Amino acid sequence: MDATIAFIGAGNMARSLIGGLINSSYDRQRLLATDPNEDARQQLTSTLGISALADNHEAAGKADVVVLAVKPQQLQAVCRELADTVQQHKPLIVSIAAGIRSDDIDRWLGGSMAIVRAMPNTPALVGSGASGLYANAAVTPEQKELAENILRAVGITVWVNKETLLDAVTAVSGSGPAYFFLFMEALSEAGERLGLEAEDARLLTLQTALGAARMAMESEEPFATLRQKVTSPGGTTEAALKVFGREGCSEIIDQAAQAAYQRAGELAEQLGRDTKETN
Numbered sequence: 001m002d003a004t005i006a007f008i009g010a011g012n013m014a015r016s017l018i019g020g021l022i023n024s025s026y027d028r029q030r031l032l033a034t035d036p037n038e039d040a041r042q043q044l045t046s047t048l049g050i051s052a053l054a055d056n057h058e059a060a061g062k063a064d065v066v067v068l069a070v071k072p073q074q075l076q077a078v079c080r081e082l083a084d085t086v087q088q089h090k091p092l093i094v095s096i097a098a099g100i101r102s103d104d105i106d107r108w109l110g111g112s113m114a115i116v117r118a119m120p121n122t123p124a125l126v127g128s129g130a131s132g133l134y135a136n137a138a139v140t141p142e143q144k145e146l147a148e149n150i151l152r153a154v155g156i157t158v159w160v161n162k163e164t165l166l167d168a169v170t171a172v173s174g175s176g177p178a179y180f181f182l183f184m185e186a187l188s189e190a191g192e193r194l195g196l197e198a199e200d201a202r203l204l205t206l207q208t209a210l211g212a213a214r215m216a217m218e219s220e221e222p223f224a225t226l227r228q229k230v231t232s233p234g235g236t237t238e239a240a241l242k243v244f245g246r247e248g249c250s251e252i253i254d255q256a257a258q259a260a261y262q263r264a265g266e267l268a269e270q271l272g273r274d275t276k277e278t279n
């Protein structure tokens with residue numbers, strides 16, 4: 001039987017996970033979500049057909065797995081609010097918040113909690129998610145399997161054995177969909193400027209992104225070899241790639257990933273401290 005999962009916070013990422021779980025035939029009756037906003041709750045019930053509650057305690061109290069899916073800035077307050085409830089029945093805690101360390105979450109929840117930190121991404125909605133996972137010392141092998149099964153229902157999973165590596169996962173795959181959307185946006189607009197109809201430019205861009213990803217996935221060749229196979233000497237791709245090279249495209253991507261990685265560390269540093277208000 002599926003575990004009962006309570007999502008605390010039903011924003012973009014939680015809805016992607018919930019939608020992906022439902023698409024993978026997860027029992028909807030075992031999915032709960034909370035959100036302070038009444039419209040958001042109504043939408044969850046009408047579009048996803050799951051129970052949406054205003055009360056975090058009520059949802060967490062019924063759950064085998066509590067997924068903390070609020071923004072990092074809201075996490076401390078939410079954990080402190082839930083501490084009494086989770087200390088009573090000790091559900092598995094899964095935090096998807098960027099940056100915030102498991103030790104801080106554990107302290108805010110009152111201590112000795114089994115915590116898996118997961119870094120999913122929004123393509124979970126269509127079953128093509130990519131998640132990094134890290135378990136603290138209190139997580140049992142059964143709980144590890146449970147967390148993995150939940151995230152694997154919506155895509156691929158990778159365990160990391162050092163917590164800071166989740167910041168690298170965040171920089172690559174957590175934030176990564178936005179980088180690819182940006183690239184698709186720019187390529188599609190470039191196609192329009194070259195005279196294509198908007199809809200044609202969008203379709204050609206989308207299918208090219210999908211085709212490149214599928215081809216790379218099904219191939220054993222490195223990305224660089226696949227790239228070289230498109231690039232005829234003296235041809236059109238070479239002309240385009242020269243511009244990428246001249247403008248430092250690889251360096252820009254490296255700097256962007258570094259910035260995401262550093263930001264995760266800053267969030268951990270800034271928001272991991274206990275605040276007076278919530279003490």
Ligand SMILES: NC(=O)C1=CN([C@@H]2O[C@H](COP(=O)(O)OP(=O)(O)OC[C@H]3O[C@@H](n4cnc5c(N)ncnc54)[C@H](OP(=O)(O)O)[C@@H]3O)[C@@H](O)[C@H]2O)C=CC1
Binds near residue numbers: 056096097
């Ligand atoms: N978006 C993404 O691609 C990814 C996000 N994440 C992580 O997921 C988490 C959520 O991100 P995202 O979904 O983008 O953010 P959202 O702002 O879309 O979602 C957060 C939700 O939590 C609600 N909320 C606020 N306070 C509470 C509370 N006290 N109790 C219950 N719910 C509350 C918010 O409501 P309201 O808007 O009314 O305040 C909102 O609906 C973050 O920690 C982020 O780091 C991880 C991987 C990828």
Ligand SMILES: O=C(O)[C@@H]1CCC=N1
Binds near residue numbers: 098170174175
């Ligand atoms: O932008 C963010 O902070 C979150 C974490 C990864 C993707 N979205």
